[in-house]
Amino acid sequence: MTNKNLLIVLVGLLAMRKALAQTPTMYAIKNVDIITMAATNTIVANATVVIANNHIQSINGTIPKNATIIDGKGKWLIPGLIDAHVHLPTDAYFGQKRPLQIPDLVFNTQDVMTPLIANGVTTVVDLDSKMETFGQKKAIERGDIIGPRIALAALINGGNGQGRLANTPEEGRILVRNAKAEGYDCIKVYSKLNIETYKAIIDESYKQGLQTIGHIPNAFQGKLEQAFVPHFGMVAHAEEFSKNADGFSWHEATKFAKLSKDNGTWLSPTLTAMVWIAKQTHSIDSIKNLPSLKYVHPLLQSKWLTANNYVKNASAENATYFDSMVMFHFQLVKAFKEAGVPIVAGTDAGVSGVVAGFSLHDELALLVQAGLTPHEALNAATLLAAQWLGVDKQIGSIETGKLADLVLLDQNPLINIQNTRKIAGVFVNGKWLNKTKINTMLTDLANRNTADKDKFNWKTIINRKK
Ligand SMILES: [Zn+2]
Numbered sequence: 398m399t400n401k402n403l404l405i406v407l408v409g410l411l412a413m414r415k416a417l418a419q420t421p422t423m424y425a426i427k428n429v430d431i432i433t434m435a436a437t438n439t440i441v442a443n444a445t446v447v448i449a450n451n452h453i454q455s456i457n458g459t460i461p462k463n464a465t466i467i468d469g470k471g472k473w474l475i476p477g478l479i480d481a482h483v484h485l486p487t488d489a490y491f492g493q494k495r496p497l498q499i500p501d502l503v504f505n506t507q508d509v510m511t512p513l514i515a516n517g518v519t520t521v522v523d524l525d526s527k528m529e530t531f532g533q534k535k536a537i538e539r540g541d542i543i544g545p546r547i548a549l550a551a552l553i554n555g556g557n558g559q560g561r562l563a564n565t566p567e568e569g570r571i572l573v574r575n576a577k578a579e580g581y582d583c584i585k586v587y588s589k590l591n592i593e594t595y596k597a598i599i600d601e602s603y604k605q606g607l608q609t610i611g612h613i614p615n616a617f618q619g620k621l622e623q624a625f626v627p628h629f630g631m632v633a634h635a636e637e638f639s640k641n642a643d644g645f646s647w648h649e650a651t652k653f654a655k656l657s658k659d660n661g662t663w664l665s666p667t668l669t670a671m672v673w674i675a676k677q678t679h680s681i682d683s684i685k686n687l688p689s690l691k692y693v694h695p696l697l698q699s700k701w702l703t704a705n706n707y708v709k710n711a712s713a714e715n716a717t718y719f720d721s722m723v724m725f726h727f728q729l730v731k732a733f734k735e736a737g738v739p740i741v742a743g744t745d746a747g748v749s750g751v752v753a754g755f756s757l758h759d760e761l762a763l764l765v766q767a768g769l770t771p772h773e774a775l776n777a778a779t780l781l782a783a784q785w786l787g788v789d790k791q792i793g794s795i796e797t798g799k800l801a802d803l804v805l806l807d808q809n810p811l812i813n814i815q816n817t818r819k820i821a822g823v824f825v826n827g828k829w830l831n832k833t834k835i836n837t838m839l840t841d842l843a844n845r846n847t848a849d850k851d852k853f854n855w856k857t858i859i860n861r862k863k
Pocket residue numbers: 482483484524745
C-alpha cells in the first residue's frame with residue numbers, strides 16, 4: 398500500500414470511529430401520560446417522547462427508525478427530581494488533618510450516587526462542597542459514574558475552627574470571590590457569621606452572580622428582620638425560623654412568612670430532617686428498622702447507631718419538644734404557601750436517618766401533609782428548584798430541547814404523592830436505567846455494605862486514630 402492509500406484508510410477509520418462514538422442513543426417512550434411541570438402546565442395524555450443524545454428531542458413527533466422503544470402505557474412521566482439540600486460523603490480524615498495526609502476512608506463515588514439516581518433524583522445541591530465534591534462531579538460529567546448533576550455550595554462561617562471563615566466584611570467578600578473563581582455555584586451562609594460580614598457576603602454573592610442559601614446567623618437573635626437583606630436567596634431549614642420563634646403559634650408562622658415574602662427569600666423547609674431528629678429522640682429503633690439503612694455506607698450506619706447525639710440526649714422532654722417543633726414546621730410551610738413564598742424540596746440527606754434519594758420521597762409526602770397539593774410538592778422538587786438554581790432552561794420540566802432527566806412512574810403522583818416511589822425507570826442525562834438495572838445496582842450496594850459491616854465500627858476506628 399502506498400503512503401497515500403494508507404493515509405486514506407487511516408482517515409476513513411478515524412471518521413468511522415468518530416461516527417460510532419457519536420451514534421445517538423435514541424429512545425421513544427410510547428403511550429405515556431406526561432406531567433410536564435412546564436410554566437403552562439398540562440398533562441399530555443398518551444404521548445410519545447423521543448430522547449436523543451441527552452435531550453428531549455420531541456413530544457408527539459415522529460419516532461426515529463433506530464430508536465429503542467419503551468412502553469409507557471398506563472405509566473406517568475415526570476421531570477427528574479431535584480434535592481436542593483444534600484451532603485454527599487467525601488473522603489474522611491480521622492484525628493488531626495495534616496498536609497498531604499492520605500484519607501482514612503475513601504467513599505466509592507458510584508456507591509454515593511446509586512441511591513440518588515435509583516430514586517429518580519437527577520440533580521442535587523451539595524450544601525458544603527469540598528474539593529473531592531468537584532472530583533465526584535467531574536467523574537459524573539465524564540461518564541465514569543452514573544450520578545446526578547451536582548450544584549456546589551461553598552459554606553462560609555464565622556468564628557474560628559475549620560473551613561472557610563470570615564469575620565470581617567472584607568474577608569467575606571474575598572471568600573465569595575474565591576468561591577466563584579473555584580467554580581462554586583452558590584454560597585451557603587452559616588450560623589456564626591457576624592451581622593456585617595453576613596450582609597457583605599450576601600451583597601458580594603449577588604454581584605458575583607451566585608445564589609445564597611443558609612442558616613440565619615445567631616447574631617440576629619431578637620432582630621430577625623435585619624437578616625432579610627436584599628438578595629438573601631433561600632432559608633435552608635424551617636428550623637431557622639422556629640429557633641427564632643416567640644412560641645410555636647400560627648401568628649408567629651405568618652409573621653415569618655411575611656418577612657420572607659417581602660424580601661423575596663425562598664424557603665427549603667427540610668421537614669424530613671426534623672422528623673428524623675424527633676424520631677431518634679424517641680427511640681434508636683427508628684434508625685435500626687429503617688429499610689433504606691442498608692444503602693448507607695457501613696461506617697455511617699455505625700455512626701448513626703452508636704454515636705448519635707440525638708439518641709444520647711433522648712428524654713421525654715426533648716421528644717415532646719421536637720414533636721412540637723415538627724408540628725410548627727408544618728404550620729410554617731402552610732403559612733409560607735399562603736403568603737406565596739416559593740417552597741423548594743430539600744432533605745439534608747447525610748443527617749442521621751436521612752438517606753440520600755429515598756428521603757426526597759419522604760420530603761414530598763411531608764410537604765403534602767403540611768398542606769401543599771401533590772402538584773405543588775412536585776413543583777418544589779422540579780421546576781421551582783431549577784428556577785432557583787437558574788438552570789430552568791435546561792432542566793425542571795418536560796419540554797422539547799431540555800436535557801433528558803426523567804422519571805417514569807407506575808402510577809399517578811397527582812392522585813397520591815406516595816406514587817413518586819413507584820419508579821419504573823429513570824433517564825439520567827439521556828441514559829436509561831430500567832427497573833431491573835436499578836434493582837440490580839441497589840441490591841449489589843446493599844449486599845456489599847452488609848458484608849462489610851464488621852469492618853466499620855465507628856467507635857473502634859475513631860479511637861484508633863485519636
Ligand atoms: Zn445541611
